[in-house]
Amino acid sequence: MKVLLSIFLLIQTIWSFQLPFTVPDVFSSSSRKHTHYSKLNPQDHPIDLSQYKEDVVIRVSYANSPSLKEFLTKSEVTFNKWGKNNNQQTVDIQINEEELVKLIEKFPSLEYHTIIEDLPQRIYETFPLQESQVFAQDDDFHVQSELFFKEYRELATIESWLNLLQSTFPDVVKIEDIGETFEHKKLNVVHFSVPNGDVEHKDKKTIVITGGVHAREWISVSSTLYLIYQLIKLYSAWPNSKILTQLDFLFIPVINPDGYEYTWTNDRLWRKNRQETPIPKCFGIDIDHSYGYHWTKSSDWACGEEYSGEVPFEAFESRLWDEYLNKTNKDHNIYGYIDLHSYSQEILYPYAYSCNQQPRDEENLIELAWGIAKSIRMKSGTNYNVLPACIDKDSDLLPDLGSGSGLDYMYHNRAYWAYQFKLRDTGGHGFLLPAKYIEPVGDEIASAILYFCKFILSDER
Ligand SMILES: [Zn+2]
Missing domain, CATH: 3.30.70.340 (Metallocarboxypeptidase-like)
Known part of the structure; x- marks a missing residue:
């Protein structure tokens, strides 16, 4: 047990190791100052x-x-x-x-x-002060990444960083374009897989992490990207780590690219995707009400924030993801699923659609959730609460509020262990968490995922 613990601590140290250079001060968050918007030209x-x-x-x-x-x-x-x-x-x-x-x-x-x-x-103040740049293929990945995580980033910059990541680590990272959204944007899955001569790819346990389901929850996008970066740092320091050689990862940093883009160009507080609905001028389906497990049509109308669409998988994004999973069923052995959201600092476990349905292995599911919460607290002192998703969604008051969620769909059909995390904070900033929290939140969630990975590695299932 002691040996295991020291290995774990060693991984944790490497996981969060610092790069041997410092970032120029102009990019540090302390020098970042927005004047009052009313003093600027509206243009x-x-x-x-x-x-x-x-x-x-x-x-x-x-x-x-x-x-x-x-x-x-x-x-x-x-x-x-x-x-x-x-x-x-x-x-x-x-x-x-x-x-x-x-x-x-x-x-x-x-x-x-x-x-x-x-x-x-x-x-x-959540928008970056500098215009974001697009990376060149010969840019240094680590230098650029340290700058990249100082601010929230728009879609084009994120895609550019992912391309740089892939071209720097072509043996490990593959960006898979799994289809087009309503607005013809690419839905990208980042397949992170370290080749291992001893274990065939299809025999590895796969962990899936999604961010940006709700467009305005920017910290969930930056945190998913940050997790990929921490894995790359672990790979650079210790390529033979069990987490890398035994596990396989699928990340979707922006599962709602149309909505995310819209928060950067029109409405920072937009939540849904951007597809057409039966009501003219009302756009968007809530992707997290669109999955085909215990789907019911929402009582919310098409203009509302909880709109489920008229049929299951009507949202382009949930449908593309479902098709991808069916197509790659033989290549991926999905064990773990984490869906990142904000805000309220909570770890939610299934089911979302009903509090009357007992999840399998409930005791272990809850114990693992509290273990994850503890790993976060040990990293940063931040408290995350653990509760069933149905309570968070008020499914007891109005059942359709919890139906068709990605959490239930993945838990029921794919992942033995599945959670939805609601990241910081508890409301002081809400969806408008300042950019200086990108790294601290990224670090505590990296601890949580590391704990989750370690559990999955030890799970004999
Ligand atoms: Zn959300």
Whole structure:
């Protein structure tokens, strides 16, 4: 046991080792300063920021008002729901003054406080100050990567970094284009597989990690990319590590490229994909309500944020992913699945669609989740809560809120062990987590995935 522990600690050290050079100070987050957006020419705004200027984000407590919770969950409210905390019994909502007045009229003893006041400025500050560049094929991968993770990156820059990654490590990384989205963007899967003479590829255990299902959850995209980078660093330092030689990885850093692009060009707070719906001018299906396991049509209408589409797998992205998995069924032995989201610092385990359905091996599933949470806490001191996805999604109040999720689909059909992580924070920034958190969050999630990998390696199944 002691030997195992010391090997684990050694891997952990190498995993997070530092590169032997420093990054020029101009790129450090301390020198990163956005002036107030109102002092700039609107043409220099990354997107139209005036669209948010009437809105604030408030935290509403429903602890003393069950009818308020029901209202916020069920009704077709016009304001935008952000996140929630089941322990503290709060919901965060983006709301304008007029809507807030109406809400207070309906619930006169409404308990709330403002968590984000200057919404357009908070949005502006998540965009990089410098124009992003495209990498040349002879760029140094490690130098460029250290800069790459100082800011959130738009789709073209991410694709360029992935190409540099592939051309630098052609034996290990293959970018697989698995099809086109509604807007004709490529859906890329990063297949990370270190050749091992002793184990055939198809006999390795595969771990799947997805990010960016919801377009505005940028930290899930940067964290997926950061995980790939940590694996490459591990490979550079210790190519024979068991994690690399025994396991196989599939990453989808941006599973919703149309939506992600839209957050960079039009609306930073967009959540769904961007395909057409039966209602003209209402775009987008929530990909996480589109998978064909316990799919039911959402009660949310086509313009709503939870819209499931009219039939299962109507979202291009869930369909392409399902087709890819069916096509490569014989090549991949999928054991683990992690779907990254934000925010609220939670590790959710199946099922999402119902709290009445007991997941297989439930005790171990929960124990592993708490082990993952502990590995995060040991790395950064950050607390992640563990709970069943059905509670987080309020499936007990309104069953369709938890149906058709990627978590249930992967858990039921493919991965023995599957989770959805909701990354930082707990609401101070919400979806607008500043770029200086990219690396700390990436590091704690790398610890979590390392723990997960170690568990899967030791699992005799
Ligand atoms: Zn999400």
